[in-house]
Amino acid sequence: MDKTWYEHTLEHSFKSNFHLKSNSNYDVVIVGGGLAGLSLLLKLVESGIDVLLIESEVIGAGASGRNGGFCSPGWSQDYDILSNYLDLETVKELDRIASLGVMWMRKKCHEKGYENTYLTEGIITCFLGGKEREVEQKVKKYNKIFGSNNAFLTKNDLRDIVVSDRYLFGIKKDNAFHFHPLNFINSLASECTAKGAKISEKSRLISFDKNSNHFDLKISTEQDIKTIRSNKVVFATGGYAGSEIKSLRKYWIPIKTFIGVTEPLGKRIQDLFKRNFGFSDNRRAGNYFRIVGGDRISWGRGISAFGDISKSLIKKQVSADINFFFPQLGKINIDYAWSGKMAYASHMMPYVGPIQVGKEEGLFALTGFGGHGMNTAPGSAIILADYLISGGNSCNAFNAFKRTWNGGFLGPYAAEIKYTYLRLRDYLEQVYQRH
Ligand SMILES: Cc1cc2nc3c(=O)[nH]c(=O)nc-3n(C[C@H](O)[C@H](O)[C@H](O)COP(=O)(O)OP(=O)(O)OC[C@H]3O[C@@H](n4cnc5c(N)ncnc54)[C@H](O)[C@@H]3O)c2cc1C
Secondary structure, three states: OOOOHHHHOOOOOOOOOOOOOOOOEEEEEEEOOOHHHHHHHHHHHHOOOOEEEEOOOOOOOOHHHOOOOEEOOOOOOOHHHHHHHOOHHHHHHHHHHHHHHHHHHHHHHHOOOOHHHOOEEOEEEEEOOOOHHHHHHHHHHHHHHHOOOOEEEOHHHHHOOEOOOOOOEEEEOOOOEEOOHHHHHHHHHHHHHHOOOEEEOOOEEEEEEEEOOEEEEEEEOOOOEEEEEEEEEEEOOHHHOOOOOHHHHOOOEEEEEEEEEEOOOHHHHOOOEOOOOEEEEOOOOOOEEEEEOOOEEEEEEEEEOOOOOOHHHHHHHHHHHHHHHOHHHOOOOEEEEEEEEEEEOOOOOOEEEEOOOHHHOOEEEEEOOOOOHHHHHHHHHHHHHHHHHHOOOOOHHHHHOOOOOOOHHHHHHHHHHHHHHHHHHHHHHHHHHHO
16 A cells, blocks of 8 residues: 555545745745644744745645654653753753643644544553663652653553563653644644635745845745745755755754554454553664554654665564564554654754854744654744744753754764664663573
8 A cells, every 4th residue: 555544544634725926925934834834834823924834745745744643742852861961941941842742732632623633642651671660760750850740660550551571661651642643734734724824735945045134935836936035934844855955954864764554453452452552662763653543553663864665674674573572463464654754963852943144044943853743843833933923032942952963975874873773782682681
């Protein structure tokens, strides 16, 4: 099957009636119709700003419409690592933004027009190794610092929820859920246009120039190339931006990740999954899985900094992974397989706010959410919207993440070597655990 499982089960398809005209003027142009761009669009249009969103493909074609569907607090980078170089108040502020994103998503999923998002509560991180006592203490420590309510689960607690001999203990995340991301993103685009926003699909930004106090943007559409004018431009282009956005291209790399969805497994999964939670594991290059469509397993795995992996290889790898964790299932077929691109900076945190370098005044970034964007993209969009509307210092928490060079053509090699090293460590840990 060529479509993703989400495309196959799409119930809410967004249609834009907007026709982009050359020489039109806007206060803000948002480039990119993923969750970052659309949540910013909604906030701006609700504040009466004249804003246009352009998307090179269709709404949700990027990572936002093809991801694992997990929405939980936190960022791509661990708080342990952030705490090494940020003061506690900044880490707390980042946690507040990440939680704001979860709350916003949860509220939306319950609104009229978002019925097909199928919000389902509960996400658990399952540990294959590690020091149980230390993890339990860490859960308590972070609950105290951030006022969260994560729950440590012993092996027996976990086995009452998911039956795999590989897992030793777990953490049930506070305030986390899973949902249908493609239906969500289509509903969000419909809400934006119902409120007066302009969305132009099949419209790719190919270049831009600064002229006195505005930008002239060249946009390639299905018909021709249009030139429009905007006072401000926001790049919400995720892992799909090309070198047309020179101001940012040097500071992140696209990383792919992969998902496979099994055939319907009927009663076979009832004994293994006692609750319909989302699960991830603590491997360095982790898996993330959940039940979709009643009796299929959606299984996310792996990352790569290089080209595509064939569908048949993704299916083979997903099937091998599922068999490793759930050998009780026996042979299973994988019906769907796809990949998606994420934008990663070397510090694994996003770029949010003005890209202030001389003539770039008026350009803004809202990108780099990595593998944890379902809360952080809207949380950051709310903060950037405040900044665009009222100025001030709402983006300050992001100033700690300076743009860092991506290593040029060597960057993807470095990322791949790092990933191979992490996989090797996962593998060795497993081997040692068995002996
Ligand atoms: C397979 C997969 C699984 C994931 N699972 C999860 C998960 O379970 N939970 C989680 O929190 N996160 C997950 N993520 C990460 C999450 O999906 C991303 O962090 C998030 O979607 C990023 O949103 P975005 O709007 O920044 O980017 P995108 O959704 O990728 O949107 C960017 C858009 O910009 C458009 N664009 C790019 N360049 C141009 C241009 N020049 N002109 C016009 N348009 C342009 C692209 O076409 C694209 O639609 C996953 C990602 C992948 C790929």
